[in-house]
Amino acid sequence: MKVKASDDWAAEIYFKDGMKLMFESPGDMLAFYLAPETFMSDAAHNNVANMDRITVKDYQSKQPIDARQATLVFKSKVEGPMGPDFLPFSKREAADAFV
Template sequence: MMKGAALRRGLLLAGAAGALATASGLFIDYGLRAGTSFVPPAEDVCVVAPSRVVAPHPYDPASGLGVHDPRPIPADARCPVCGMYPARFPRWAAQVIFNDGAAHFFDSPVDLFMFLDAPERFGTTRAAADAVALYVADFDSGDWLSAREAVFVRGSAARGPMRGPDLPAFADATAAQAHIAQQGGQALRFGQIDRGVVAGLRDATHAQHLH
């Protein structure tokens, strides 16, 4: 009896030691990898509480980029309109760069246009007139395009980051028409996206999120 009890006690102690070693290893591994960039799957959905005051990211002279050039989206950058993380949506992202080189990043073109329509609504002291460069991601390649030169598609079946209608952007009319042939919609230039277009997209995409 005594031998059996001692054996069971030894097995339990060995099991506990093994579990502790495994947990310690996982903790150390997490600590080593915690600083690495997170790359979400393509179907990832970001659902976060809106962030009403988002400070623009300052220009970094050490980046090697021009003060008004498009720049990579920081992993921690949040959209000033909805609070989502634009770096998770490279096919939809947009950015505005102000005269001093500071930048705001957006998870989609709709949010960029909403911001430009009424920046003060989102807790910023910046005015739309302070924006000297506007960029949107090419929906096909993810490359940055000048928003003023891009062709947008309104009414596409492609759903934006908030799973609502948005404005996928393309480098030229040919690429936009190829998308329309598959997903439907209407091609619009930057100047055609007026307050009425923005209001309709805002209501369809953000009605349940923005109050």
């Protein structure tokens, strides 16, 4: 699947050296984040310490937000592009209201 920054579910990881990886959903990004060595063979890009910024899109506004500050909802009736996924919210209150 080709991922575009304009996709509602797109997530991105920016590395300190300027490299950017795009993911089709927050779930795919989290899979990479939790085990980057599984996907990248070079040391510069398989270490979370080299990640500068991680963004996901707020489920309601579709605006990019800091993934490290997002509240994630899982196991809702809403599915991502490839099935069950995490729904990111910029505010905990919005996530609580959604659930």
